[in-house]
Amino acid sequence: MLDAFDRCRLHDDFRPVTELGAYPYYRPVEERLATGEVVVGGRVLVAAGSNDYLGLSADPRLKDAACRAIRSLGTGTSGSRLVNGSLALHETLEGRLAAFLGQEAAMVTPTGFLANLALSALAGPRDTVLADQLIHASLIDAVRLSRARLRRYRHNDLDHLERLLAGSDPAAAGLIVTEGMFSTTGTLCDLPGTAALARRHGARLVLDGAHDIGLLGPGGRGAAEHHGLLPAVDLHTMAFSKCLGTTGGAVAGPEQIMVYLRHHARSMVFSAALSPSSTAAALAALDIVETEPERRHRALAAAARLRADLAGLGFGTGASPTTIIPVHVGDVVLCCRLWRELFEEGVFATAMVPPGVPDGQSLIRVSTTALHTDAQLDRIASAFAAAGRRLGMIP
């Protein structure tokens, strides 16, 4: 037989950037400061790629809630929710999330990835899942696991979606899967159009609100609330690792569907339950989302200011109206070199290269949070100016 490890030895995807000292991944953070800065390699850097949009991961109220939960419930849950890992705290959080999103029920999972993977229980080999081209890997894996037919439409291209719906087997069950706010581009789903097509063709609509729940909408309920369309979403999934400042995930929808998922979703049944500390932190974060709208306003205002500055410098930033600013580069090596130059300038951003983005569309993903001060935003913009000029990317 061939050696199964050969593929690992031959792995040299990142050799060109490693040789340039520009490998951007697995950089260990030594400290997260309350200012939103991070210490990496002993240097204090401005965090410019964080998903902690509301700046809650270091909030004392979340830390206190997590410590209290550890004192009374311990550090682990010992097993899956199904057997012995369920906590009253999980049920409290599920009730709060369901009410917050206007759904009948919710199911808390150990991560956002596993919340999406739970969707695999909703489809089978004869079914069709129609998905936006830019959906997250966890949603694609859910469809693969279900063995349903995956049909992808171009990003937010409703004509394409409609053609795929029209050509789908009417005898198959259909799901449309998309994201409220896309994680690489920061663009919003065309929810009014997508929801109308779902209704017209009898497909169920699943919306991943990982990035937008807590951030968008008058009450922080996400992209669906932003569009005034919360009731049009059949199932919501979410991740606590972004706006809720901790880890964990949830699916929210009709009670009957949650009962089914609790017994059939393998990522729920066969994985240890969310820790007491993360569950308590998510509850504390939800209180803050509901009472401190100024946090989301600040994060969005910071993005608008930084986006204008970066575009003014000559970078292609797209038209995202959210906290995610994609700085388009294209080439993988150039993208990693830009990441490295920014790092040298004291800015810790995120390099997104394939398979995280389509081939030829590598980008630096910049994101803003409620903690960014104007001075920090200026530092990020001047780092881009210096780095971009050194690399000949801007005049």
Ligand SMILES: Cc1ncc(COP(=O)(O)O)c(C=O)c1O
């Ligand atoms: C759109 C989207 N969905 C789901 C996830 C998974 O969430 P988590 O990292 O909390 O498991 C992510 C995380 O990157 C994401 O961006």
